Amino acid sequence: MQTVAHKLSPEESLRAANTNFYAAFESLDLVQMEGVWAHDDDVSCVHAGSELLLGWEEVRDRWARIFANAKKVRVALSCVWLRVEGNAGWVVCTERVTTAFTEGFDDTRVQATNIFVRTDDGWLLVARHASPLPSAARTPVQ
């Protein structure tokens, strides 16, 4: 008896890649985060409220710093919207990011655009632009 695996549509696999990115974010595991990004000089990342990072080395180093400073991160997504154009695809979504530090935590709402490129290894993240939403309930608690 044969089982036929469901072949994901480009939109479904893009959505899965985006989910994997947030799983890597929550994992605080740099190896897992490395797995979702393309590793070239052309990747870019704008973290919420920050300057542009360009090239995998800069992007990776910032994730390492973020992960070193956080004890736990949870990201709840809403308004997830995506579009595929050939081997490029992007996801526009709203994140509620709750971060626990050694002392206190941070709760922010972030608008994000994540751009992926489809490769032989599946969709890889090549550009991320995140920005704080104006109504962000930024409540550091000590």
Place this chain on the structure above:
Amino acid sequence: MQTVAHKLSPEESLRAANTNFYAAFESLDLVQMEGVWAHDDDVSCVHAGSELLLGWEEVRDRWARIFANAKKVRVALSCVWLRVEGNAGWVVCTERVTTAFTEGFDDTRVQATNIFVRTDDGWLLVARHASPLPSAARTPVQ
């Protein structure tokens, strides 16, 4: 005698489309801005410090409001970086946006990601994500 027009590379035409977008921004002319965007339900726009706008109608209406409130806009670009993947392409750049209102003006630094799709009518803007840079010298003067 024949003259051979220089055929623009995808990167060159993408850069030109991005330049046209900023020319439309500076023109404060809604018709010109309409010309650079795709007009479908799937376009998205995050203005600096604002919530997501989804669909051409919302995007267009906000431009109309921005243009109605501004007397003059000048945008100086720096750190312009772009990438083409098939019929999709995006530009990551830093904007210095100077806006004159009836009373006073505003001077902000903005990080932007502009995503275009190549159509029979050339590159059209389909998604924009802009966010204020942390060191923005926001100096409203009356």
